[in-house]
Amino acid sequence: MATTAPSRRKVTSLEVLCAILVLAVLGQDWIASWLDAPAVRTGATVFVAVCAQALPFLVLGVLVSGGIAAFVPASALERLLPRKQALAVPVAGLAGVALPTCECAAVPVARRLMRHGVPTSVALAFLLAAPAVNPVVLVATSVAFPDNPEMVAARLAGSLATAVGMGWLWARFGKASWILDRALSRAPATDRPRWRTFAETARADLVDAAGFLVIGGLTSAVLAVVIPRDWIEALGGQIVVGVIVMAVLAVLLALCSEADAFVAASIAGLPLLPKLVFLVVGPAVDVKLFALQAGTFGRAFALRFAPATFVVATACAVVSGLVFLGVSA
Template sequence: MPSNVFRMSMQVVAAICFLFIVLIFVNRDVSSLAYVFQTDQIQSFKTIFISILLEAIPFILLGVLLSSLLQTFVSEQAIRRFIPKNPILGILFACLLGILFPMCECGMIPVVRRLILKGMPVYIAVVFIIAGPIINPIVFAATFMAFRNHPAIAYSRMGLAFAAAVIIGLLLYRFVQSNPLRNSRVNGEGHHHHHHHHGSFSSKVNSFFLHASDEFFEMGKYLVFGSLLTALIQIFMQRESLLAIGQGPISSHLFMIGFAYILSLCSTSDAFVASSFQTSFTSGSLLTFLVFGPMLDFKSTLMLLSVFKTKFVLILSVLIVITVLTCSLLFEHLF
């Protein structure tokens, strides 16, 4: 429990710093912030905040239930049996594994740690961690619903995530040879005590509901926080300032990388936050947000650091930033 409080408080501090820096850059006159407290601004804030929450919650609930079902009733051995021995096929398989096992990254990281200890190659495991939260049917449906007026975003998100994950997987296969795990014991997997219960059916059902409720409140907490910060940014920042950042060829992508990292949203709900920026930001920068966030955010960084060595997490983080940014810029240029 203390680690949860620490994680959340650190995220709040980081988000306040992020928002403060943005406001310093875009607001020349601090007194102009007084307009935020006007009635119509408060009404806009409530509308944005509540609409994001209401649209996203059904998808979070569906994702959590399916994640808990797989976590409780499907063993790591069952997943490992399907993995091809060929590196290229292994990477492609790991990219598509989320279609069969649509779990959020919170559930994946502890499971993947056990898979590595049982012999799964690191590059395949990492590809599963970064691609699984995006390339799955629940996330596709959520993105499609969020961008009903621009469905190409949903397809592009899947394609971009697939391309980025394959590139990162190949680079890890080529350059990372040593064992990156922090230790070799199958314990200490963080606050999500995900394990398979080999007891009776009733104990598995109990485990399922326990896991689902824990995961729902964990994800819900980040969704509320993300919706709140999104609504604040939309009413704090003047329209012209938001457009200036959002239409910038590089600034829009960098802003969205920072925004996605701080928010730490679940991939089943982040599309509803992104869609609220449709009129201000370019499609390419929205894709950066939608692909980068599930691959690397504040929450997953802490979880990765609890499992992998710091040097490996730094290498992986740099790879994700460069690959996603490059792929998004190429996509924007080509399409």
Template sequence: MTQLNNAFTLFLSLLVEAIPFLLLGVLFSGVLLLFIDERKLSAAMPRNPLLGALVGSLAGFLFPVCECGNVPVARRLLMQGIPAPVAIGFLLAAPTINPIVIWATWTAFRDQPEIVVLRVLCSLSIATIVGWIFSAQTDLRPLLQRQVASAMPTPKRRIAWSEIPKLENAAPALLQSGTFLLSEPGKVIRMDAATFPVTGASAAVSKPVKYRLSLLLDNTVQELRELGAVLVLGSAVAASIQVLVPREIILSVGNSPIASIVAMMVLAAVVSICSTVDSFFALSFASSFTSGSLLAFLVFGPMIDLKSMGLLLSIFKPRAVFYLLALAALLTFLFTLIYQLAY
């Protein structure tokens, strides 16, 4: 009974700390989706591979989406002919390089500010390096799913932004197939011209404020239902592991420089908790695991996890997803091991 009480107390403490940040993340994402013209921002993306990967990684600061919301945007970026380094940099970094996640991490690890700084630097570096590596593939289409590859312009002649047709009823490029808003339970609204008939560049931005606020409220409620369920499950798993798994096993794994990093990377991939609240999950292991392994959890989880694997397969073929997984895992392990040995 004592163990059950301890687990329940830890479970409630994780929820109380994390829910405000989940709410802020959902609200901020919805506001940017419905009130900011993404197409104008996309037009400014550079074509230089290394610079493009860096800018794409930093773009997450303007679009604070989790590891589910970044996939539809990255897919549309590729289909519009934006260079692969930009899209892949955004895909890997957006769930971490955004103000909500940085704030949540600071709140959880205010006693270890180096974890906050290193999480940002490592995530940014890994996303930039992986995006730059993918630029070596001149034609990315062999690595993409057929529907995505067929929609891309040829590598010999990419479509200029000035050439994109400005049809009277056209929706913005990032708000077409592949991007959705949640509506009634179990239903979604497709963000395309059928939903937002407009005359101008941005469909969502041009709708009346009252209509957009109504959509924002509906989307917020439904996202909180779905993401809140994931948060509850993740908090329950964290509390159960801390209380039910024998302390000796946790300490034997958690105190090993290499085993602890690998264990936390595997846990991050399996638990698949949202990046908005994963810092509070990791904090529950702070007394048992090394700082390097906690950093590995915070860096690797938002990039690759089981929850996002199916979404990634909607863009890439399995071998490309494997490349992303292997590169992200290898770089995360190397960076966090260096920090662990130097700490």
């Protein structure tokens, strides 16, 4: 008679947490001295700031996502959007004006739209437009640049062009196989009360997204400590280099779209065009958003979508800057 080998007991997350707490108590003196380093304090401040800025909007996003799942039938979305993707993509981009969300909030909403049968290109256009062209961001940009009101129009045009352009590119070249099946699969019909569906959907989306927000915040904190500020301030007379560096910096710093205009405005001596590139690229692609997209839609999607978005956003920002700010920007 064959005997089965006993299954190995798995270590639970509670046991891991207890082990970490015991190690923390034993090494508290060393940990306290290590945390007192200026670089660690700076990194901790950046981490808390990134998460604190993004978390309220992330909660807003999962609430909207839960509301769509519980109260908006898929047939209603199909009636509201044009049947042709070429027309539905700019409509989704303009819809971002009406919904003031951070980029973290737009990810669960975009996934919910996909699960309701909205074409992927349309959902992605909304994902890119909502954090960048909503009234809160535009007002913040106007306040940050009181002497340059043209920055508002330039940011609106550049961000909207990025969202629509990426939506059209995905409609032409994107493949559903690049996105995780669970992000596209429609939720099965259920007889549960709508408020229960709303609560369970919002809770599940929040758990999914919050972990990747923490990863993105940690990455931003490390990069903020590593990158010397003197490098940024030395770009005043180098437009081309300034555009490239500010585009990369927008990806690495991962600022919330409601606050990035004040950071850009505070960089003295830098022309307006590199600052505009910073404002257009940041809400479209950054390390925090990449982590959220990878966790929500899969790494195969994020590794293709993020680089393409970076190139399109930078190009759209430069063109918008030349049109609204002038060649000397």
